[in-house]
Amino acid sequence: MSTAAMPVDAVTTLLSEVTAAVKSAGVTLLDRYTSHARGASLDEVVEEIHANEDAVLDVLREPLLRARQGSRWAEDELAGGALPPGEWWVVDPAEGNINHVHAIDDWAVTATLVRDNRPVPTVVHLPLTGDTYTAVAGGGARLNDRPMGVSVKTDLGAALVGTGQAKPGEDKDTYRRIGESVTALLTGALVVRVSVPATMQLIHVAAGRMDAFWQFSDVRSGLVAGALLVSEAGDTVTDLAGEPWSTDSQDFLAAAPGIHAAALDILSPLA
Structure with missing residues (x-):
């Protein structure tokens, strides 16, 4: 059960x-x-x-x-x-x-x-x-005892978005995709934040302080907590093909409903 x-x-x-x-x-x-x-x-x-x-x-x-x-x-x-x-x-x-x-x-x-x-x-x-x-x-989803609500933005050009590496020693192809995705979102979004760990960015997405987070990784411990928080707060959580995210997905995107499609359009060709 x-x-x-x-x-x-x-x-x-x-x-x-x-x-x-x-x-x-x-x-x-x-x-x-x-x-x-x-x-x-x-x-x-x-x-x-x-x-x-x-x-x-x-x-x-x-x-x-x-x-x-x-x-x-x-x-x-x-x-x-x-x-x-x-x-x-x-x-x-x-x-x-x-x-x-x-x-x-x-x-x-x-x-x-x-x-x-x-x-x-x-x-x-x-x-x-x-x-x-x-x-x-x-x-x-709750912060302390208060329900959380997601960002209401609908314009990716006004969005604060983020990414980061999942662990040291990623392969060169992953580093390449991270770099290309940051470059693409620097043009498509307002500001791109690159930092670790994933959970510390995902709590901001769940609380509506950030608008999207993506990662080229399947490291469970860095994603499962944030995935549940953001989905229960009302965000859209998928892989970079637009399919519902699961623990065996190879990549990850959590975004406010109003900008998810625009972020996916930019990121999916890089997956």
Whole structure:
């Protein structure tokens, strides 16, 4: 049974348990945050990244698995593609980890229960601000306790849009497409924002602060939380062929309904 089919009180309880676990993990990550960048060499930076992940997973994994009996854990946060049938926790213990390590404030803790490759509840918590974004399939999206609404723009030329790479070491073809798409949208949109991580841009799309986000990637952990948030807020979420997005899609576009078609016209030839 998906959470969408569960009784309302059961959905409320599950979301409350996930939110509590993610917020607790956020305290751990906040305690590790510094006002200066950590690590000079690549090896040192990677060591800091892994230390963040390990510290947060130590307090996050058990409560989430306990909250949904029989659920499993998607171990590789950089993996893409469809998951086996059943319920899986897709978690990023430090979404924007590279920012955290470099003393930049765009980072969060995310947890999403994916059932049969559909995200059903998600929680994104920003420890620095205390803001918590939640969504339940069929139940809307909220910032703290307030419903979110998407951008009402209908002119791509007035839009703030964004993209970014999904992970270090993408192949050259992906880098080429990213560059070409940024060039194309610099002409088609008002402003293009290029940054990481994806979730930190997608929460802005869900809240109506940004108008679109696209990515040439299938990394699940960077997309499932934002995909549910933006779709439940009222945005249109597809791949770059215009088909409904799923975990086995190779690329991603979330946009305000009024500009989705225009953004897709520009991006689809580059997919």
